[in-house]
Amino acid sequence: MRVCRLWSLAWLLVVCLDVHAEEAGKVLRVAPHSNLTILDPVWTTAYISQEHGYMVYDTLFARDARGVFRPQMVDRYETSNDKKTWTFALRDGLEFHDGKPVTSEDVIASLRRWGQRDSMGMKLFSFVEAIEPVDAKSFRIKLKEPYGLMLETLGKPSTNVPFIMPKRVAATPPDKQIDDTTGSGPFIFKRDEWKPGEKVVYVKNPRYKPRAEPPNGLAGGKVAKVERVEWLIIKDPQTQVNALVAGEIDIIENPAHESYASFKGNPDIQVESSPVPRQAILRFNHLHPPFNNPKVRRAAMAAIDQTAVLRAQVGIPEMFNTCFSVYPCKGPFASTKGMEFLGRGDIKRAQTLLKESGYDGTAAVVMQPTDLAVIAKFPVMASQLLRQAGFKIDLQAMDWQTLVSRRAKKDPPTKGGWSILITNFTVFDLANPTAHPLVGAGCDKAWFGWPCDAEVERLRDAFPRAGTDEERKAVAEKVQIRGMEVGTYLPLGEYITPRAARRSVSGAIDGFLMVLWNIEKQ
Amino acid sequence: MLRYLLQRLLATLPVLLVVAVVVFLLLHLTPGDPAAIIAGDSATDEQIQRIRAGLGLDRPLITQFVIWAGNVLSGDLGESFFFKMTVSELIRQRLEPTLALALCTIFLSVLIAVPLGVVAALRNGGWLDRALMAFATLGFSIPVFVLGYLLMWLFALRLGWLPVQGYRRLSEGLWPFVQHLILPCVTLSVIYSPLIARVTRASVSEALTEDFVRTARAKGLPERRVILRHALPNASVPIVTVIGVGLALLLGGVVVTESVYSIPGLGRLTVEAVLARDFPTIQALILLSSVTYVLLNLLIDLSYLVLDVRIRYR
Numbered sequence: 001m002r003v004c005r006l007w008s009l010a011w012l013l014v015v016c017l018d019v020h021a022e023e024a025g026k027v028l029r030v031a032p033h034s035n036l037t038i039l040d041p042v043w044t045t046a047y048i049s050q051e052h053g054y055m056v057y058d059t060l061f062a063r064d065a066r067g068v069f070r071p072q073m074v075d076r077y078e079t080s081n082d083k084k085t086w087t088f089a090l091r092d093g094l095e096f097h098d099g100k101p102v103t104s105e106d107v108i109a110s111l112r113r114w115g116q117r118d119s120m121g122m123k124l125f126s127f128v129e130a131i132e133p134v135d136a137k138s139f140r141i142k143l144k145e146p147y148g149l150m151l152e153t154l155g156k157p158s159t160n161v162p163f164i165m166p167k168r169v170a171a172t173p174p175d176k177q178i179d180d181t182t183g184s185g186p187f188i189f190k191r192d193e194w195k196p197g198e199k200v201v202y203v204k205n206p207r208y209k210p211r212a213e214p215p216n217g218l219a220g221g222k223v224a225k226v227e228r229v230e231w232l233i234i235k236d237p238q239t240q241v242n243a244l245v246a247g248e249i250d251i252i253e254n255p256a257h258e259s260y261a262s263f264k265g266n267p268d269i270q271v272e273s274s275p276v277p278r279q280a281i282l283r284f285n286h287l288h289p290p291f292n293n294p295k296v297r298r299a300a301m302a303a304i305d306q307t308a309v310l311r312a313q314v315g316i317p318e319m320f321n322t323c324f325s326v327y328p329c330k331g332p333f334a335s336t337k338g339m340e341f342l343g344r345g346d347i348k349r350a351q352t353l354l355k356e357s358g359y360d361g362t363a364a365v366v367m368q369p370t371d372l373a374v375i376a377k378f379p380v381m382a383s384q385l386l387r388q389a390g391f392k393i394d395l396q397a398m399d400w401q402t403l404v405s406r407r408a409k410k411d412p413p414t415k416g417g418w419s420i421l422i423t424n425f426t427v428f429d430l431a432n433p434t435a436h437p438l439v440g441a442g443c444d445k446a447w448f449g450w451p452c453d454a455e456v457e458r459l460r461d462a463f464p465r466a467g468t469d470e471e472r473k474a475v476a477e478k479v480q481i482r483g484m485e486v487g488t489y490l491p492l493g494e495y496i497t498p499r500a501a502r503r504s505v506s507g508a509i510d511g512f513l514m515v516l517w518n519i520e521k522q
Numbered sequence: 523m524l525r526y527l528l529q530r531l532l533a534t535l536p537v538l539l540v541v542a543v544v545v546f547l548l549l550h551l552t553p554g555d556p557a558a559i560i561a562g563d564s565a566t567d568e569q570i571q572r573i574r575a576g577l578g579l580d581r582p583l584i585t586q587f588v589i590w591a592g593n594v595l596s597g598d599l600g601e602s603f604f605f606k607m608t609v610s611e612l613i614r615q616r617l618e619p620t621l622a623l624a625l626c627t628i629f630l631s632v633l634i635a636v637p638l639g640v641v642a643a644l645r646n647g648g649w650l651d652r653a654l655m656a657f658a659t660l661g662f663s664i665p666v667f668v669l670g671y672l673l674m675w676l677f678a679l680r681l682g683w684l685p686v687q688g689y690r691r692l693s694e695g696l697w698p699f700v701q702h703l704i705l706p707c708v709t710l711s712v713i714y715s716p717l718i719a720r721v722t723r724a725s726v727s728e729a730l731t732e733d734f735v736r737t738a739r740a741k742g743l744p745e746r747r748v749i750l751r752h753a754l755p756n757a758s759v760p761i762v763t764v765i766g767v768g769l770a771l772l773l774g775g776v777v778v779t780e781s782v783y784s785i786p787g788l789g790r791l792t793v794e795a796v797l798a799r800d801f802p803t804i805q806a807l808i809l810l811s812s813v814t815y816v817l818l819n820l821l822i823d824l825s826y827l828v829l830d831v832r833i834r835y836r
Contacts, residue, residue, distance in 0.1 A: 405555035
């Protein structure tokens with residue numbers, strides 16, 4: 001009995017010491033949505049690398065919670081009367097993690113590298129005549145003609161974000177990944193503690209000088225309130241939940257939809273109120289039958305029912321909404337024009353359209369990624385609706401990585417190609433016609449599926465040239481109408497996967513990619 | 523003996539060569555493109571082509587094989603496409619958790635299973651034998667993830683005695699190291715113990731019917747001595763074999779257990795590498811696994827010399 005008591009006491013002591021050591025360290029532990037393997041957020045479009053970028057780097061401009069682009073590293077900027085010259089001055093006190101000041105040379109080198117990788121960056125640089133330093137803290141962009149998306153481009157919030165790196169790092173050819181993770185952001189990456197597949201560690205950057213304004217979306221002061229952040233790579237969704245409940249982690253970035261029910265009754269767990277939505281999308285392969293025929297595409301678009309596919313995939317009504325717009329439904333360009341009967345499950349109309357199209361019964365190969373829970377059910381429901389409309393469907397199950405490789409194949413569906421691909425994008429990536437990869441119809445240069453339509457491209461090209469908000473909205477709407485006529489893709493609606501966190505965590509910034517400044521842990 | 527050892531070691535070379543060729547071909551013939559995976563979801567075809575060229579995947583297959591085989595022979599396992607570090611370093615990082623888990627599991631399993639097997643053999647056909655074997659069958663039948671979640675729920679969530687997940691290296695302290703190993707080791711032991719217990723029971727039961735056991739008993743030796751000095755050593759060859767094979771399986775990585783308890787071992791690395799089509803890492807892991815199997819089998823064979831003096835190798 002006495003021995004038992006001694007053992008219990010020793011056990012308790014050890015557990016208490018362990019807990020105290022952790023609390024004293026002010027460590028925030030997070031289960032991110034994916035493993036971080038690529039440290040170059042300009043080289044890859046992977047979301048996890050962008051989130052790593054927000055920890056380590058800073059941006060010239062940033063989008064606030066209302067969608068307004070505000071200066072971040074920039075202190076002030078001015079535009080010439082003809083809108084062809086933009087001059088930017090950096091804030092005082094900006095320093096890289098190695099103590100060296102951030103200069104205009106660093107900014108120019110970073111923008112040049114990013115401008116060779118990112119679609120909006122490429123568009124901006126197609127307007128640029130010269131980009132040059134004015135002095136150590138100011139630089140100038142001279143344009144060939146006015147470009148209406150300057151701030152939206154420099155403050156692009158998602159893939160690929162124009163992060164500012166030291167000139168020596170930004171000198172890395174855009175096709176090569178950077179090795180040096182020196183940035184000027186609120187956290188410093190601890191390379192010596194990085195174990196891919198296990199743990200990613202950041203510590204607070206003591207040199208970082210946040211803006212004076214309160215945090216507002218990605219804009220405002222980025223104040224690191226914890227000393228250390230650990231991303232723990234926990235693959236199993238149930239283990240993530242158990243670890244959160246046990247207090248071993250503080251935040252799960254993307255819990256599985258099945259997990260939310262278990263959070264409801266737990267007083268220690270809170271669920272984020274307004275996370276960034278994702279738009280589910282259905283993409284046709286325009287190169288091969290049956291979807292090389294625009295009338296067949298229209299028939300399929302009429303057959304699909306957003307409500308049905310979202311209900312099958314997400315299941316929780318408050319976590320999805322139908323959205324009959326190619327742009328985010330809460331964004332400035334949202335419109336239902338051109339989508340009057342699309343995505344509403346009008347099977348009779350779909351059957352009529354299919355009959356009129358001359359569809360010959362060619363089987364459509366629908367790819368289903370069985371290992372990616374956030375997408376896996378969409379193809380099953382979509383296939384069923386298409387069958388009801390009269391399509392012959394070949395639903396092929398595969399793992400996500402096979403799908404990713406197969407979607408790049410331009411071969412006919414019968415020879416290893418595909419007909420329908422379903423995936424999702426954060427709505428940031430679909431904010432306007434220039435950024436939106438799916439409304440593009442640039443043939444070989446278009447995103448997988450390769451739609452080809454000169455009119456869509458002409459309209460997209462007009463977007464950055466539009467001078468006012470009204471003009472932009474009008475052009476964006478025309479792009480949508482033409483895009484839906486052509487059938488570049490079909491939006492399947494929006495859904496969310498809110499973050500779950502322990503109640504001891506406060507200050508999380510809602511509605512954006514996972515950024516961890518401003519977060520406090522009691 | 524030395525000649526036998528050399529012969530066995532030399533015989534492993536063709537095995538490894540065949541494994542290397544087959545694995546290389548299988549990987550490159552399987553659908554999936556590491557360049558597309560690395561490039562990310564919004565990457566264009568052109569970006570993927572550039573990455574593919576950068577990784578050398580646009581070269582002819584034979585050229586890729588010759589380069590890889592040459593590097594392996596010079597001790598260079600290459601660089602992981604996906605993790606952007608040398609494969610040797612990656613394996614070094616993941617080896618400790620797998621090794622710790624394997625040794626702990628085997629130790630615990632042997633500690634539980636061998637005495638249970640002996641007791642069951644001694645009570646052959648009795649209620650204790652039936653109960654132990656029923657328990658063994660249950661342990662062997664229960665899926666590892668079910669048992670893992672049950673133990674996690676009880677000991678981590680309800681009682682709060684042990685952590686839910688993760689791994690702490692020995693260098694981070696003995697207690698955190700042990701604390702994080704207990705649940706995964708117990709989970710795996712529940713699977714492995716029945717296997718060893720059943721083999722122990724069968725072997726000891728058979729040994730107990732042998733003449734030398736009857737002679738030992740007739741000489742008036744105490745039953746404990748009869749079991750420990752005569753029956754068990756003679757029954758040990760199949761027991762050691764099953765322990766060795768179990769150890770080899772564990773060293774190859776236990777994917778489900780590592781996933782459920784979030785242990786960054788070789789099993790999880792293998793799955794991650796396969797899903798990412800990380801060819802250099804998969805090839806190195808399979809070669810490592812083959813070498814482990816071959817060497818452990820050799821060690822098992824050599825152990826027979828010690829365990830059974832009648833065995834001789836030429």
